[in-house]
Amino acid sequence: MINIKITIQYDGTNFSGWQIQPEGIRTVQGEINKAIFNIYGEDFKIYGCGRTDAGVHALGAVANFKLPFLKMPESKIHFALNNHLPRDIRIIKSELVDDDFNARASCKWREYIYLVSNGEVFSPFFDKYAWFYRKSTINEKLINEYAKEFLGEHDFTSFCASTDENDTKNRRIERVYCVRRKDDLYFVVRGNAFLHNMVRIMVGTLIEAQHQNLEIGSIREMILAKDRTKALVTAPAHGLYFRKACF
Amino acid sequence: MINIKITIQYDGTNFSGWQIQPEGIRTVQGEINKAIFNIYGEDFKIYGCGRTDAGVHALGAVANFKLPFLKMPESKIHFALNNHLPRDIRIIKSELVDDDFNARASCKWREYIYLVSNGEVFSPFFDKYAWFYRKSTINEKLINEYAKEFLGEHDFTSFCASTDENDTKNRRIERVYCVRRKDDLYFVVRGNAFLHNMVRIMVGTLIEAQHQNLEIGSIREMILAKDRTKALVTAPAHGLYFRKACF
Structure with a gap:
C-alpha cells in the first residue's frame, strides 16, 4: 500500500468539526473521504492529526491514507482532491511517506x-x-x-x-x-x-x-x-x- | 440640523451592494437606515461616498446624515448604531462635521x-x-x-x-x-x-x-x-x- 500524507487548510465555519459523522452532517473528514472516493472509487480510512470541533479552523492540519495504486504522481494528488472538495477545504500539499507513518500516532x-x-x-x-x-x-x-x-x-x-x-x-x-x-x-x-x-x-x-x-x-x-x-x-x-x- | 459623519466597514458578501433597495433586499445603506430609525424613530437621508456593488467590501467607507437632535454624544453614536446593526456592518467612528459636509459631494x-x-x-x-x-x-x-x-x-x-x-x-x-x-x-x-x-x-x-x-x-x-x-x-x-x- 502507498501511504499518502496531506496537509490541509479549512475554514471551520460551516463544518460540524473534523470527525466523520453519519450522512447529512458536514465534516472535514467526511468531505475528504468523498473526494478520495470520487477519484479512486473506494473508501480508504483517513487518519487525522487532531479532531477539531465545529467552527474551529485549520491552517496546517495533517492526515494520511493508504492507496493500493497511485493513479497520478503523489505530489499532484492534492490538486485532484481539491477539484472534488468544497472551497472551504483546501489540500495544500500531498506527499509519499513511510509505511509506518500515521498522522495521529506519529505526531510529536x-x-x-x-x-x-x-x-x-x-x-x-x-x-x-x-x-x-x-x-x-x-x-x-x-x-x-x-x-x-x-x-x-x-x-x-x-x-x-x-x-x-x-x-x-x-x-x-x-x-x-x-x-x-x-x-x-x-x-x-x-x-x-x-x-x-x-x-x-x-x-x-x-x-x-x-x-x-x-x-x-x-x-x-x-x-x-x-x-x-x-x-x-x-x-x-x-x-x-x-x-x-x-x- | 446636526451633521454626523460615520466611517464604516462591511463584509459585502451577503449584501446586494451599498444602495438602498425595496424592502426584502439586503443593502448596507438599508441596514444603516434601519439602525438610525431604531434609535431616532425617524428616517434620515444617508449620503454615501460611493455605491459599491454586491459582494464588494469596505474598510473605510464614509457616509453622513443630519439629525434634529443628538440624544447622545456624537462620538458615541457609532456604538449605538452598532447595537442595531448586523455584525457584517460595523461603524468604526462617528463625528460632528460642518453643515455643508456631504460624503458624496465633498469627497476629494x-x-x-x-x-x-x-x-x-x-x-x-x-x-x-x-x-x-x-x-x-x-x-x-x-x-x-x-x-x-x-x-x-x-x-x-x-x-x-x-x-x-x-x-x-x-x-x-x-x-x-x-x-x-x-x-x-x-x-x-x-x-x-x-x-x-x-x-x-x-x-x-x-x-x-x-x-x-x-x-x-x-x-x-x-x-x-x-x-x-x-x-x-x-x-x-x-x-x-x-x-x-x-x-
Whole structure:
C-alpha cells in the first residue's frame, strides 16, 4: 500500500468539526473521504492529526491514507482532491511517506493559535475568525505570567470538557504565550496532544484570570484540583486554528 | 440640523451592494437606515461616498446624515448604531462635521484596494475576499508599466459597465499600482471618482494584458477607443475593497 500524507487548510465555519459523522452532517473528514472516493472509487480510512470541533479552523492540519495504486504522481494528488472538495477545504500539499507513518500516532507535537480581538469595535471580517473580547483591555504581560504555570506535564482534568473520553488526562505543554499586534492578541499553544476543549479552556481561563486579577499561582492550583469547575470559561470555537503538527 | 459623519466597514458578501433597495433586499445603506430609525424613530437621508456593488467590501467607507437632535454624544453614536446593526456592518467612528459636509459631494478622492491570490492553491479563508487567478504567475512589474497609462484625467467609457448612467465619463486617476506579498497581489487605485465597475475592469484588464503580453501603450489605446469592448475582463466583485475617502 502507498501511504499518502496531506496537509490541509479549512475554514471551520460551516463544518460540524473534523470527525466523520453519519450522512447529512458536514465534516472535514467526511468531505475528504468523498473526494478520495470520487477519484479512486473506494473508501480508504483517513487518519487525522487532531479532531477539531465545529467552527474551529485549520491552517496546517495533517492526515494520511493508504492507496493500493497511485493513479497520478503523489505530489499532484492534492490538486485532484481539491477539484472534488468544497472551497472551504483546501489540500495544500500531498506527499509519499513511510509505511509506518500515521498522522495521529506519529505526531510529536501539535500547535494551535487562538485569535482574540480586543479593540473597541469588532471588525466585520473577524466575525467568524476571532473572539471579540471587550470587557476590558487585556494585559498580555500578566497573561504571559499565568501562562508559564501550564508548562510541563500535568493532569489536565480541570482543563478539558467533562465529555472527554481519553483514558489519561496527562498532557505535556511545551509552549504557551500570547503576543499583541495592535488590538489583536495571538495565543500560541503547543503540546504533545490535547484533550477535548483543552486549548479553548486554557485561553478562556487565562483571559478571565487576568480580568479578575487572580494571584500568580492560581493556574497551578486549578491544575492540581483536577476539577473542571475550578478552571474558568471556555473561549468560543471560532477563534481557534490548528496551526501545525510536527512528526 | 446636526451633521454626523460615520466611517464604516462591511463584509459585502451577503449584501446586494451599498444602495438602498425595496424592502426584502439586503443593502448596507438599508441596514444603516434601519439602525438610525431604531434609535431616532425617524428616517434620515444617508449620503454615501460611493455605491459599491454586491459582494464588494469596505474598510473605510464614509457616509453622513443630519439629525434634529443628538440624544447622545456624537462620538458615541457609532456604538449605538452598532447595537442595531448586523455584525457584517460595523461603524468604526462617528463625528460632528460642518453643515455643508456631504460624503458624496465633498469627497476629494476615493481609494480602492483589489486583492488577487496568485498561488497554487486558493486559501479557504480568501474564498469571498480575493480573486483566485491561477492561469499563470502574474508579472507585477509589467502590470505597473501598463498601470501608468491610466494616470491623469481621461474619458473612461472603455472602462465602465455599459449600464453606467453618469453624464460624463471623465475621471482623474491619481494612483494605480500593484504590490506583491508572497502569493498575494494588492492593487491600489485612487481617483477623484469612479464609474460603475471601473476599478474591476481596470484590474481585470491589467492582469489579462500582462497574461497576453500586450505592448506597452495598449491601455492608452483602449482608453482612447471609448468603447467597452476594447478593454478586457471585469475582475470579480469579491476581491474589491473600498479603502478610504479623503475630504
